[in-house]
Amino acid sequence: MNTDTIIKTAADLISKAKSILFITGAGISADSGLPTYRGLGGLYDGKLTDEGYSIEEALSSDVMSIRPDITWKYLWQIGSHCIKAEPNSAHLIISKIQEIKPDTWVLTQNIDSLHKKAGNKNLIEIHGDAFELSCTKCRSAFDALVLFPESGKMPQLPPKCAKCGGMIRPNVVLFGEMLPEKAIKLYYRVLESRPELIISIGTSGMFPYITGPIQEARKAGQRIIEINPCFSSITDIVDIYIPMPAAKAMKAVWEELTLNTKS
Ligand SMILES: [Zn+2]
Structure with missing residues (x-):
């Protein structure tokens, strides 16, 4: 045809x-x-992160539970790409x-x-949706614009809830999650x-x-x-x-x- x-x-x-x-x-x-990444990780196709993890490891529930600052660093990089699109x-x-x-x-x-x-x-x-954010403790919603300001500046990570100090996370499926x-x-x-x-x-x-x-x-x-x-x-x-x-x-x-x- x-x-x-x-x-x-x-x-x-x-x-x-x-x-x-x-x-x-x-x-x-x-x-x-936006780059045609495979799942969350393709932005970094095959390369190790600065911390020596594969991107799949950095964006996994395991690393999120022990080093949320690392997982958040890459979530933030992906989010700051996407929010402008x-x-x-x-x-x-x-x-x-x-x-x-x-x-x-x-x-x-x-x-x-x-x-x-x-x-x-x-x-x-x-x-999930990278811009649906909420507190892992009290479930309060968190404004994505606070995390991804127009200035493009990376905020303190992981972001914390203003109400209870709990960690904020996006409603996305990390590697290793259902x-x-x-x-x-x-x-x-x-x-x-x-x-x-x-x-x-x-x-x-x-x-x-x-x-x-x-x-x-x-x-x-x-x-x-x-x-x-x-x-x-x-x-x-x-x-x-x-x-x-x-x-x-x-x-x-x-x-x-x-x-x-x-x-
Ligand atoms: Zn909270």
Whole structure:
């Protein structure tokens, strides 16, 4: 299939689907200027931190419990990258699709809050949100702008609660931690409802909680689209593979969709 046919077929699948599940990974944030890190750690691809840890160790629950200053240093670096980023066309077009297809869900592996900033609804942030901060003792919410000021200055880390002095932490899944139960339950409920169309955008597809359900969906006859400039572990089993960056692909699909509704 040439690119035009691929885009037309994808738009056709979207316009016919009554229910859609988007599954997004780091690739959708690449067009917002964020590096396509693998999970939390890819900013540091393979390099050891100043403290001699791998980034996965530095961002683990084990190190957080003994040296929270180290874990926080890297959480803060990632957060200060993400807080300046704005959602791109791919995030915004998901919102537009949700206006015409209310039964559209979004499962994201990203912690950068860009789906929220774009106004996406029915959002499941399976790895949490780097800017949802609270006290580990008294659970009080903590303002992200205090931690990531416009000056870009790194504050005293780990941040402490003004009310009780407890340590603040972001609502993200560190290495060695379980995925949040509430998010997982909701995700499985959406999967059980058998969305007619699954659209994977910029996800490496390496996580079993993503590849498993996509293989199941394939067997059940649900349609699958993948948008990804690189092949992933699910590329072989999707109906439509769009080998493009997220924003470019979603813009092309949206143009085709609106063309169809006008004619
Ligand atoms: Zn507190």
